[in-house]
Amino acid sequence: MKKIRIGIIGAGLIGRQHLENYAKLEGAEVVALCDTNQEQLRKTAEQFGVPHTYTDFRELIQREDLDGVDVCLHNNLHAPITIAALEAGKHVYCEKPIAGSYADGQRMLDAAKQHGKMLHVQLSFxxxxxxxxxxxxxxxxxxxxxxxxxxxxxxxxxxxxxxxxxxxxxxxxxxxxxxxxxxxxxxxxxxxxxxxxxxxxxxxxxxxxxxxxxxxxxxxxxxxxxxxxxxxxxxxxxxxxxxxxxxxxxxxxxxxxxxxxxxxxxxxxxxxxxxxxxxxxxxxxxxxxxxxxxxxxxxxxxxxxxxxxxxDAYDSSQHHWIAALQGRVELLPTAEIAxxxxxxxxxxxxxxxxDREVTVDEVIASSKSLAIKL
Missing domain, CATH: 3.30.360.10 (Dihydrodipicolinate Reductase; domain 2)
Incomplete structure (x- = not known):
């Protein structure tokens, strides 16, 4: 099986959990890690043996040797960084929820479709x-x-x-x-x-x-x-x-x-x-x-x-993501579900x-972007 090369953006609590899960997968290799907290970045990279580190996500997503990017940040950062990674030609795995608002989540799905890339969302259940x-x-x-x-x-x-x-x-x-x-x-x-x-x-x-x-x-x-x-x-x-x-x-x-x-x-x-x-x-x-x-x-x-x-491709969200990137299974519609x-x-x-029941059209119409501007 092809070994999938991953770059992770976010070295905090969630990023460490993802690193622990990837470490259990023979088909995955985390080769790059990004965080604005340099001390946290250094310690996490050393602990998990990640060879390349960045404090600017823009540099990480430009790496030509990455098969996918894993976004492990707070909700209102999901959309801007996911969309940037998709535009850079990368498949993207994003932590839950898909974004901070329906409007931002829809933008992410639209970007994945536009650039012909897979968008996977962490829905572990x-x-x-x-x-x-x-x-x-x-x-x-x-x-x-x-x-x-x-x-x-x-x-x-x-x-x-x-x-x-x-x-x-x-x-x-x-x-x-x-x-x-x-x-x-x-x-x-x-x-x-x-x-x-x-x-x-x-x-x-x-x-x-x-x-x-x-x-x-x-x-x-x-x-x-x-x-x-x-x-x-x-x-x-x-x-x-x-x-x-x-x-x-x-x-x-x-x-x-x-x-x-x-x-x-x-x-x-x-x-x-x-x-x-x-x-x-x-x-x-x-x-x-x-x-x-x-x-x-x-x-x-x-x-x-x-x-x-x-x-085994359905043992966990990470297992499924790697199997889909390897072409062994079709990716579940996790982005649409999310x-x-x-x-x-x-x-x-x-x-x-x-203070009343609302229609789906009202929810969609009222949803606004909450994405943090980078």
Missing amino acids: LYHIETLAAKTLIEEGKLGKLYHARSTGHRRRGRPFVDGYATKEFNRKADASGGALFDMGVYRISQLLYLMGMPKVKTISGKTYQEVAMDEKRREISGFDVEELGVGFVRFEGGLTLDIIEAWAIHLNGFEGSSLVGNTGGVRFPGHTSQGETPFSYHTQLSDMDMDATFDLGYANYRWHALRENT LQTILVSEGIYLSDQL
């Missing part, structure tokens, strides 16, 4: 064994006609920076555009949109909150102006619906896992409660009896890898602002 299992059940008709999904994400107190994790940039609209919905909700919402077959959004309603007490000094330092809790309801063309609750902080000990139901069966994904993690489960009727079932997903995963071709995910989140924000 698409590669969970539970997602693969649910997709198999759906494709084999075990859920029947799909009609409703529920997206649930829980942290008791897990707000970035103010609760001790990550950096203050996650809490600022100027850098991140949104809070819990953009940071964590993107994973579950995109997972369900993918499994539902990407239905077209009709209307969105929702509300956001910032109510749980936090350390006032850290609030001031961080400029915390995003939501810690987002709730929403989405209507799709064809009758499908989706309800959402995503919490960075809430006075509850856990939520049941996300779920997806059809007229002959339903699935529930793992959830976190004070009693521990609940398993992936399937629910149906058999011989006029209600049945709840779990699966040996570990052995299924082992067997699928042993018997099916290119199963764009629809941000449409839903932005619709919740607009609904909250207008």
Whole structure:
């Protein structure tokens, strides 16, 4: 297999995670790393053995030996740097969410199409064994006609920076555009949109909150102006619906896992409660009896890898990206899924602002570029 040469822009927390994942892949080689923080850049490059470093991303994307560029920066930097890399003739892997606004995400998709390059977005839940299992059940008709999904994400107190994790940039609209919905909700919402077959959004309603007490000094330092809790309801063309609750902080000990139901069966994904993690489960009727079932997903995963071709190409977002660049598999439409995910989140924000349900056309019309000018 061809070894894929990657350049990473961003040597912070997310960039290091990507480096750790690439280090596990024989088909990937990170040859260049960029960050404006020179000390952080030096230490990270030394730790992971990256031979070439830059403090200006423009120099990195001009390297002719790169197969792809991986953008690991804050949300409102995704669009300008991704578009610049696409214009430089590079395939691009971008961290979630796709951008800080639907308008910026659409510009990224348009640029990828214009320059004939692949745009891949980090939606890690698409590669969970539970997602693969649910997709198999759906494709084999075990859920029947799909009609409703529920997206649930829980942290008791897990707000970035103010609760001790990550950096203050996650809490600022100027850098991140949104809070819990953009940071964590993107994973579950995109997972369900993918499994539902990407239905077209009709209307969105929702509300956001910032109510749980936090350390006032850290609030001031961080400029915390995003939501810690987002709730929403989405209507799709064809009758499908989706309800959402995503919490960075809430006075509850856990939520049941996300779920997806059809007229002959339903699935529930793992959830976190004070009693521990609940398993992936399937629910149906058999011989006029209600049945709840779990699966040996570990052995299924082992067997699928042993018997099916290119199963490893779906082990993680990085595995999939490298396999697509090698030409072994077709890239999943992660950019399109990510764009629809941000449409839903932005619709919740607009609904909250207008205090009513909003249409998809209203959300698209109101979306403005939030990209940081470079």
